[in-house]
Amino acid sequence: MNSRTVNKIWTGIFYIVAIFIVLLLGFLVFEILKRGWGFWDLSFLTGKSSNVEAGGGIGYQLWNSFYMLIITLIISVPLGLGAGIYLAEYAKPGKLLNFIRLCIDTMASLPSIVVGLFGLLVFVTATGWGYTIIGGALAITILNLPSLARVSESAILDVPGSVKEASLGLGATRWQTIVKITLPSAMPQIITGVILAAGRIFGEAAALIYTAGLMTPILNPAADLSNPVNPFNIFRPAETLAVHIWKLNSEGIVPDAQAIATKSAAVLIIMVLIFNLLARLFSTLLQKHFEGSKGKKKKTQAAA
Amino acid sequence: MSEIKDKKQEMAMQTEQSKSMDAKPLVYDTRNLNLWYGDNHALKDINLPIQENEVTAIIGPSGCGKSTYIKVLNRMIELVPSVKTTGEILYRGDNIFDKSYQVEELRKKVGMVFQKPNPFPKSIYENVAYGPKIHGVKNKKELDEIVETSLRGAAIWDEVKDRLHENAYGLSGGQQQRICLARCLAVSPDVILMDEPTSALDPISTLKVEELVQELKEKFSIIIVTHNMQQAARISDKTAFFLSGEVIEFDDTDKIFSTPKDKRTEDYITGRFG
Amino acid sequence: MSEIKDKKQEMAMQTEQSKSMDAKPLVYDTRNLNLWYGDNHALKDINLPIQENEVTAIIGPSGCGKSTYIKVLNRMIELVPSVKTTGEILYRGDNIFDKSYQVEELRKKVGMVFQKPNPFPKSIYENVAYGPKIHGVKNKKELDEIVETSLRGAAIWDEVKDRLHENAYGLSGGQQQRICLARCLAVSPDVILMDEPTSALDPISTLKVEELVQELKEKFSIIIVTHNMQQAARISDKTAFFLSGEVIEFDDTDKIFSTPKDKRTEDYITGRFG
Amino acid sequence: ACGNDNPNDASSSDGVGAEISGIVTAAGSTALLPLADVAANEFMQKHSDVSVTVQGGGSGTGINQVANGAVNIGNSDVPSADKIEDEALAGQLVDNKVSGIAFGIVVNEDVKVDDLTVEQIQGIFSGKITNWKEVGGQDLEINVINRPASSGTRITFDKTVMKDVKINDSIGTNQDSNGAVENSINSTSGSISYLAMSYLVEGKDTSLKIITIDGAEPTTDDVANGSYPFWSYEYMVTKGEPKGAAKAYIDFLVSEEFAEKVDQMGYIPMVELMDR
Amino acid sequence: MKGHKSINYWKSEYIGRTLVTLCGIVIVLTTLAIIAFIAGKGIQSFTVSGISLWEMITSTNWSPNDGHYGALIFIAGSTLVSIGAVLVSAPIAIALAIFMNYISPKFGEKVLRPVLELLVGIPSVVYGLLGVSILVPFLRDSFGGVGFSLMAGIIVLSIMILPTIATLASDALRGVPPQLLEASYGLGSTRWQAISRVVIPAAKKGVMTGIVLGLARAFGEALAVQMVIGNTIKLPEALTSPTATLTGVLTMDMSNTLNGTAWNNALWSLALILLVISFLFILIIRFIGNRGGEK
Ligand SMILES: Nc1ncnc2c1ncn2[C@@H]1O[C@H](COP(=O)(O)OP(=O)(O)OP(=O)(O)O)[C@@H](O)[C@H]1O
Numbered sequence A: 001m002n003s004r005t006v007n008k009i010w011t012g013i014f015y016i017v018a019i020f021i022v023l024l025l026g027f028l029v030f031e032i033l034k035r036g037w038g039f040w041d042l043s044f045l046t047g048k049s050s051n052v053e054a055g056g057g058i059g060y061q062l063w064n065s066f067y068m069l070i071i072t073l074i075i076s077v078p079l080g081l082g083a084g085i086y087l088a089e090y091a092k093p094g095k096l097l098n099f100i101r102l103c104i105d106t107m108a109s110l111p112s113i114v115v116g117l118f119g120l121l122v123f124v125t126a127t128g129w130g131y132t133i134i135g136g137a138l139a140i141t142i143l144n145l146p147s148l149a150r151v152s153e154s155a156i157l158d159v160p161g162s163v164k165e166a167s168l169g170l171g172a173t174r175w176q177t178i179v180k181i182t183l184p185s186a187m188p189q190i191i192t193g194v195i196l197a198a199g200r201i202f203g204e205a206a207a208l209i210y211t212a213g214l215m216t217p218i219l220n221p222a223a224d225l226s227n228p229v230n231p232f233n234i235f236r237p238a239e240t241l242a243v244h245i246w247k248l249n250s251e252g253i254v255p256d257a258q259a260i261a262t263k264s265a266a267v268l269i270i271m272v273l274i275f276n277l278l279a280r281l282f283s284t285l286l287q288k289h290f291e292g293s294k295g296k297k298k299k300t301q302a303a304a
Numbered sequence B, C: 001m002s003e004i005k006d007k008k009q010e011m012a013m014q015t016e017q018s019k020s021m022d023a024k025p026l027v028y029d030t031r032n033l034n035l036w037y038g039d040n041h042a043l044k045d046i047n048l049p050i051q052e053n054e055v056t057a058i059i060g061p062s063g064c065g066k067s068t069y070i071k072v073l074n075r076m077i078e079l080v081p082s083v084k085t086t087g088e089i090l091y092r093g094d095n096i097f098d099k100s101y102q103v104e105e106l107r108k109k110v111g112m113v114f115q116k117p118n119p120f121p122k123s124i125y126e127n128v129a130y131g132p133k134i135h136g137v138k139n140k141k142e143l144d145e146i147v148e149t150s151l152r153g154a155a156i157w158d159e160v161k162d163r164l165h166e167n168a169y170g171l172s173g174g175q176q177q178r179i180c181l182a183r184c185l186a187v188s189p190d191v192i193l194m195d196e197p198t199s200a201l202d203p204i205s206t207l208k209v210e211e212l213v214q215e216l217k218e219k220f221s222i223i224i225v226t227h228n229m230q231q232a233a234r235i236s237d238k239t240a241f242f243l244s245g246e247v248i249e250f251d252d253t254d255k256i257f258s259t260p261k262d263k264r265t266e267d268y269i270t271g272r273f274g
Numbered sequence D: 001a002c003g004n005d006n007p008n009d010a011s012s013s014d015g016v017g018a019e020i021s022g023i024v025t026a027a028g029s030t031a032l033l034p035l036a037d038v039a040a041n042e043f044m045q046k047h048s049d050v051s052v053t054v055q056g057g058g059s060g061t062g063i064n065q066v067a068n069g070a071v072n073i074g075n076s077d078v079p080s081a082d083k084i085e086d087e088a089l090a091g092q093l094v095d096n097k098v099s100g101i102a103f104g105i106v107v108n109e110d111v112k113v114d115d116l117t118v119e120q121i122q123g124i125f126s127g128k129i130t131n132w133k134e135v136g137g138q139d140l141e142i143n144v145i146n147r148p149a150s151s152g153t154r155i156t157f158d159k160t161v162m163k164d165v166k167i168n169d170s171i172g173t174n175q176d177s178n179g180a181v182e183n184s185i186n187s188t189s190g191s192i193s194y195l196a197m198s199y200l201v202e203g204k205d206t207s208l209k210i211i212t213i214d215g216a217e218p219t220t221d222d223v224a225n226g227s228y229p230f231w232s233y234e235y236m237v238t239k240g241e242p243k244g245a246a247k248a249y250i251d252f253l254v255s256e257e258f259a260e261k262v263d264q265m266g267y268i269p270m271v272e273l274m275d276r
Numbered sequence E: 001m002k003g004h005k006s007i008n009y010w011k012s013e014y015i016g017r018t019l020v021t022l023c024g025i026v027i028v029l030t031t032l033a034i035i036a037f038i039a040g041k042g043i044q045s046f047t048v049s050g051i052s053l054w055e056m057i058t059s060t061n062w063s064p065n066d067g068h069y070g071a072l073i074f075i076a077g078s079t080l081v082s083i084g085a086v087l088v089s090a091p092i093a094i095a096l097a098i099f100m101n102y103i104s105p106k107f108g109e110k111v112l113r114p115v116l117e118l119l120v121g122i123p124s125v126v127y128g129l130l131g132v133s134i135l136v137p138f139l140r141d142s143f144g145g146v147g148f149s150l151m152a153g154i155i156v157l158s159i160m161i162l163p164t165i166a167t168l169a170s171d172a173l174r175g176v177p178p179q180l181l182e183a184s185y186g187l188g189s190t191r192w193q194a195i196s197r198v199v200i201p202a203a204k205k206g207v208m209t210g211i212v213l214g215l216a217r218a219f220g221e222a223l224a225v226q227m228v229i230g231n232t233i234k235l236p237e238a239l240t241s242p243t244a245t246l247t248g249v250l251t252m253d254m255s256n257t258l259n260g261t262a263w264n265n266a267l268w269s270l271a272l273i274l275l276v277i278s279f280l281f282i283l284i285i286r287f288i289g290n291r292g293g294e295k
């Protein structure tokens, strides 16, 4: 066969695959939204879930998911960023760095169920905390840390060396250079990475089943912060939305368990969509803010 | 061609001045410097005394170690982890490789301008004020003054005085390069290192920077790497010719360009290679 | 300097030959070529007839459009999505921008050697055999022959004949560059485009490649971009001087270097800028 | 900073009748979860100073947690001694029976069989009977759906129905949970499994069918009169005798006033089982 | 210039450096802690409960009630389902990567990359839910049987790991110097020739890394697979037969067994096996990386 024809055939195949994947996602999202149609109903979004009667909502679960997300980010972002800075700026090549990278890779490939079980051993049982938000947040931190560290590292490494050199050349210390020059420039990429990670935190279930529990006490904002019914107490059990879906599907005895599960799935997907859009918006905005219009031009040239 | 000849004559007339070479104090004295990138022996036994208030040009073909040498002078080379050095470099009498030597202070004294303009992604003002700020200047008025003086010193004040708070990336390449120079002047350096500062610039910006170098040498000592031999001939007092990591010849610029002692220097400046 | 003068005299003696300029058939004829990268007008109204079995040099300062022009000649420029062109380029009489024009055939006929040697991460043999293979040569013996002839043609056969199946990355830069040339010869091209083929090479490799160019012009037409004016003077028959996307002057090399018509050409070749 | 570290003695005063307060945490059996949760809500309405939280997690988790002191009450489908190997630890735990629960043999509605004998059920789950026609139905392949071997439901099924006959795990499928069993019976023709009756409350739009065992139904009556074998107790396990708020909560669960609700939710109130 | 330096100067450098170094150490300690805890628990079935390691990894008899803890079925099930998923996913992922880099970078950047990011974002329970409610009935109607099957697991997993492989493959392709592509075009090759003969061989290392990482992800995925694979304790005879995986048994039995029992210990051993296998994958990736570096 003529090589031009072969080329055309393959080009066609690539187009088909690409379109197929787009359609597949479209189909999945469509199915999820179709099955969960009506998920925006306010009484559903804010209502309390019931174990017995139909018509329960997901108010607590949504709150728990967000709260868990925030706590996790508070723990994991500084750690991930710090590790990223260390890897990009301070680590010297050698056995130690190699070992740290091995650890990061290992951590990244841990099955989330293994992390959940580790959490059960350590955060639930060994500490005596029982099922808690903080235990869940720590477990997801383990899951997220490697990717956050990697995102930060590559964002920092992407900052042109010439700019760092300029700062050092003026007599700035490394740390001054990092804080005043490198991090601000790397920020858009880091924030994008964090928001994408947030989407994944939102959807994690396996690790949370063993660490944050399957239930939420009836919350009372007026209660003392040390009381497990205070919504802000991080030492209380909390069922997140993703866990709720899993539970409804496995143990849901409410008559409308399936309906709630599919609506919750729709909410989850919408949240993931929102996180993705936010990430995009943020990175473009920050890019513009930091680099001006010239930054873009530079990129296209580099790509060519 | 004719340009070079003019230069030669002009230089020849200055010969007695050049004879007094050893009278000016040394800013840098490089002694038996060797440098390796891993196993790659990039600088071989360099000996180079550099005098105050002069322009010293470093020429040589690509990869001969010019940038490497200039980066050793402010120890910027340490950013490459695989680098090893032996020998010493005395800056104002102190060996910069000493354990107790404070590299930040050295870099404050020794400004550097790079081949590609590399302003920070900040406003013009912030670019120039960056150095003084990290060295502890907080007073707004004082900063304003430093910024203006430095921008004037880099001959770009008039072009940017009305847009000090715009992003420096919005300037042309030549303007950016002068901003970088101003940024360097703002920490009142003693020596300025320049690595092919005009190779990314258009002819007119090149001319401006060359003129600036001539002015600045009144106050600073300047070491400039260049690919362009004519440029070296035009602006420098001394020239060092590097080849494969060695200093082949170092002398008054006019001598190098009129009566090179080494065959390889001659081959290079007549364009037989490089 | 003297080298250039020799060249000039030599060229002067060939004048009558150059006079017969229009006798040789054209390989390329560029007519009113304009090119934009997005909004950046990178080539402006280029007109350039290029003759068979000659070496045509393209010189000019950085960013003047030399690489861009040479990349248009085999339509490699299309890899940059934002590029737009107007005007036409006739290769052997056919407009290469025609819809029906088969770009693969063009590129087979028009070989290209780049600034940085870019061998494939394969064995030396596979590098050279790559072109014939994609054009359908399957016979092992035939391939062996092509590989040998091409490597001989690129003056590197003796250096690599015992290690044909080692990875090409193990060779030195100069050897890699000649492998790239051999790879190009293996598809028996008609024209060879070279974009600063020696700027990353050491003096000796440079010399080898220059000699090679002189030999190859017996069989091929060669268009070579160079930063090094002396190189252009040494090896080319015609020279085009580009500035900011325009052809300022195009003429016999000896004329360009002895009696440039344009002030800007003179300024450039005497090193006043660039 | 956490409310779980002082089990049982979290009440300010002892004895029923007096106002009680404190925090009770329970975890464990998913089968008991709905009942425990509803009881908790009603109990908290009565005693506004008490907070009762009930977690799922499975019977094993419940016993583990109560043994560790991480919760006050461990809910379990089986007596703690059945699960625990460490004798000393088992001795510390007290199993409080709080209700009975009946399990139904359920099939997809396309199965034309309404009653099975215990032997037939044993035949089906051990893999000897593979077609519904062998037990009086139409010619349709039997799809066995099991719970995992550690599940309380399955253990009860083993003990009360299968007895000495072994369940064959290499036929059919295993579903992790009651919900998953329910879904797959609904959607798989010819399928058979077993489910806690609490999962078969009215109002669910399921299409599965409950089969009688030797003519007996999984109702409170048939369990109480001894004709229906497939049932078990549900336990709230405490470390030592229950005290304070925890005791009050357990007492409320087994009380007569709550019995009707228990029955309604598909469990068997303790009062009905007193004589057994 | 020697000696003196303001305290603040040192403080900022010293404190910052210490803090970020600590972050690196936290990662190391956490990883070691995970390994130590899981290994400590997982080893008890051999040291305390007297189960034979050999039996565990070679026997297919898993009946904890009778004291048999052969996990071969689960190991095989996990292996089959992940390899199957990679076989489905990798070609598609590589095609996507090629499309994004060479066929239509614009469409790739604007549409495909967001699509892949979204696919990553879909929670695994939702994949499980969709698997049970769409895929399983579909497979049952098309191929007979119960629908819960190896094939269902493979399909769900292959969608889940697609973004991982595609992204890494795309990064690898982007890392191929454009000069190679130019060189190939310059010799008159078609795009497909350039991609298949030059680009892909040059990016092999990165693409392989992506594939192994996808395999690792697939191996460790729990909820979605468990929901669709059937969990039958039996080696699968066909793509349509159900089987069980390591993660599946863990999710099903872990919470219902008691600390310290042989059964529970055996489950921890399965977790340890999972950990060891994912570690093996990392070593394989490193091996690929090093081998590529030698050339
Ligand atoms: N970071 C590095 N790691 C390893 N080797 C390096 C590094 N930088 C430079 N080299 C090597 O050191 C030698 C000298 O390089 P250097 O950059 O100093 O040359 P140069 O004279 O500045 O060249 P140019 O004119 O191209 O800028 C070269 O062989 C180069 O390959």
Ligand SMILES: Nc1ncnc2c1ncn2[C@@H]1O[C@H](COP(=O)(O)OP(=O)(O)OP(=O)(O)O)[C@@H](O)[C@H]1O
Binding pocket: A300, A301, A304, C037, C040, C042, C060, C061, C062, C063, C064, C065, C066, C067, C068, C069, C080
């Ligand atoms: N891929 C690209 N996208 C946008 N603009 C480009 C691209 N490549 C080159 N240009 C612009 O086109 C102009 C000509 O560039 P070109 O690379 O042809 O110059 P050149 O003469 O080869 O320079 P050099 O001597 O540095 O190689 C420059 O202004 C450059 O910025």
Ligand SMILES: [Mg+2]
Binding pocket: B066, B067, B068, B195
């Ligand atoms: Mg350099």
Ligand SMILES: [Mg+2]
Binding pocket: C066, C067, C068, C195
């Ligand atoms: Mg070029």
Ligand SMILES: O=P([O-])([O-])[O-]
Binding pocket: D029, D030, D031, D032, D058, D059, D077, D147, D150, D151, D152, D153, D154, D177, D178, E256
């Ligand atoms: O109540 P279960 O243990 O069977 O889930």
